[in-house]
Amino acid sequence: MPQVTCPDQETLHQLLQGTLPGVTAKQLEEHLFDCDHCLQTVDTLVDEDPLFLALRGGPTVQGDEEIVARIIERARQLHSQAETVQSQETLLLGQEQEILSHSEADNDGDLADDEQIDFLHPPRRKRMKSAGWAGTAF
Structure with missing residues (x-):
């Protein structure tokens, strides 16, 4: 089995947003099962991205x-x-x-x-x- 190199952050971010083609996305998902480093990067992206914060119900602003x-x-x-x-x-x-x-x-x-x-x-x-x-x- 050929060795798979880790993707860059932008590619992982595209994976999270669902903008990668199906075959590429499937390969990266399989890579995440085996690569703790990439999984940790994905967790960081999710924690920092405003879109994902909003989806999780991030901090709310108190109104009058x-x-x-x-x-x-x-x-x-x-x-x-x-x-x-x-x-x-x-x-x-x-x-x-x-x-x-x-x-x-x-x-x-x-x-x-x-x-x-x-x-x-x-x-x-x-x-x-x-x-x-x-x-x-x-």
């Missing part, structure tokens, strides 16, 4: 608790508002579909009753009701 609480509360408010808007949009979509289904059922396609008129813009609704539908332009 009041600011954090306000941010969390604001996020909850925004979430609640988004749910309300979504509910209203769902309701309006359902009303629109109901109007369309009533309109399709009516052969001439005209709005036929006050319930359907109520969904229109208020000034138009008023003109339509007072004019008895005559002469109203959309």
